[in-house]
Amino acid sequence: MQRIWMTIGAVLTMLAVAIGAFGAHMLKERIGADAIAVYETGVQYHMIHALALLIVGLTAGQLGASSKLKWAARLLFIGIIVFSGSLYVLSITGIKVLGAITPIGGVAFIAGWLFFAADVWQRGNNRS
Template identity: 45%
Template sequence: MRWPLPAGAILGLLAVVAGAFGAHGLRGLVGERQLEVFQTAVSYQMYHALALVLVAVLAGQGWPGRRLAWAAGFHLAGILLFSGSLYLLVLAGQPWLGPVTPLGGLCFMIGWALLAAAGLGRPSTR
């Protein structure tokens, strides 16, 4: 399971780029509410990029991989659906994307639940 670390690092980098763009490039072009929505997308992207890095670290330490792999997949799907839909909502003005956002949120929740299950299912090292 090698993809979560580079994916998390790249998505973290892109979150910083998007945050800078939102703070400097979008100001004056979109309303305050749209800036808040954009910032929410950036924040959730960064949180879950870090979750991907965490999954990679845990996998590298020998944690059982199946639940971790699924957790990583759901975190990635959440970033694409949740943050992606919010970015497009603000940048492209596509209101039909609104119903996609909660699906991304659900993916985030499932990813965190799977990460918890991976921790609970890990054999004790004592």
């Protein structure tokens, strides 16, 4: 679990940098200020949650894999795809209906963090 999610996290952080650079250099002059703000929000959440995948992987390496950590990683990954992906496409295409699926990615982020917190809390209680 550790190697898989750390690899995915590293690739996703690289993609966040590349997608952010693309927006800054290629899109800034082509889409409006509101659309670029939406795009940048997608990049910000993408990067934060890709780094979170690295943290989940490191935690699995330190504490061992668990079903809660696996769900945390899956949900953070899904959140990046749905939340950030919908914001990228929305900002570039202007397809407003995509704004309706963005919150699904936000819920995935929240659930992923909850699974992570529950796992770490439970393991801490088992040690004391």
